[in-house]
Amino acid sequence: MARRTPPPAEPQRRAPRRPQPQPQFAPPPQQFQAPPPPPPAPARRIPPAVIAAAVFGLAVAGLGVGALLGDGKAQNNDPAAVPPKAEGSSAADAPGGTAPVDPARPQAVQLDKLLADANDSRTAVIKAVEDIKDCKNLGQAAQDLRDAARQRDELVTRLSDLKTDLLPNHGRLTAALTKAWNASADADNSYADWADDAGHDKGGCKDGKAKPTDAAADGNKSSAEATRAKDSAATLWNTIAAKYGLTRRDTTQL
Numbered sequence: 001m002a003r004r005t006p007p008p009a010e011p012q013r014r015a016p017r018r019p020q021p022q023p024q025f026a027p028p029p030q031q032f033q034a035p036p037p038p039p040p041a042p043a044r045r046i047p048p049a050v051i052a053a054a055v056f057g058l059a060v061a062g063l064g065v066g067a068l069l070g071d072g073k074a075q076n077n078d079p080a081a082v083p084p085k086a087e088g089s090s091a092a093d094a095p096g097g098t099a100p101v102d103p104a105r106p107q108a109v110q111l112d113k114l115l116a117d118a119n120d121s122r123t124a125v126i127k128a129v130e131d132i133k134d135c136k137n138l139g140q141a142a143q144d145l146r147d148a149a150r151q152r153d154e155l156v157t158r159l160s161d162l163k164t165d166l167l168p169n170h171g172r173l174t175a176a177l178t179k180a181w182n183a184s185a186d187a188d189n190s191y192a193d194w195a196d197d198a199g200h201d202k203g204g205c206k207d208g209k210a211k212p213t214d215a216a217a218d219g220n221k222s223s224a225e226a227t228r229a230k231d232s233a234a235t236l237w238n239t240i241a242a243k244y245g246l247t248r249r250d251t252t253q254l
Contacts (some may be wrong), residue, residue: 108167108246110162111164111237115249121151125148128191130143132198132210134206139195142196145192149184150189152182152185166242176236177233183223187218189239191215193219194210194215196215197215
């Protein structure tokens, strides 16, 4: 019996491959970009009148604040301005280290110049009186004395033209000086009359000496009055002279 040859085996069918899933990659993150800024709006033109009104308003407001801060006194807000000096500050604090000028000082200086002329005729007066006592140079003595009297009168006039209202005790000082110079002028005129008496009257001189007369007595009285007034004036003036560094004077220099 013949062997049956088995039929050839059917080829095995491969199962179809299932597609493998491909790895999914996330797309790279996109960088965030800010949207571009909007174009600038066109500048608005402000009318000049509006600007002026705003500036004026600020100025008024500033003045109001300054008045409140300064208790009604003017304020200097300039950064370059020198601040006002406080009371009691020393001279070294002033610009340049100099003390502020005392408004009375110019008056003291002018009076000092006047007083410097007060005794210009003193030497001539003393010599004239001595000549009269000795009955010599009587005419010249009388002339010198009357010139001195006119000079005293000029001092009184010049004094009245000076401003002395800022000086300490200015009223007493000017009164003392006026009285002193008027009395000196009276004395000079009286002594000049004495010289006339001695030269014109017979017997006006005796043994080389002038006889005492009423004119001589009047001269002595006025001279004593002038000396008392000069004493007072010298005391008042020397206080002022010491304060302002001016010339001190005694009675004989007035």
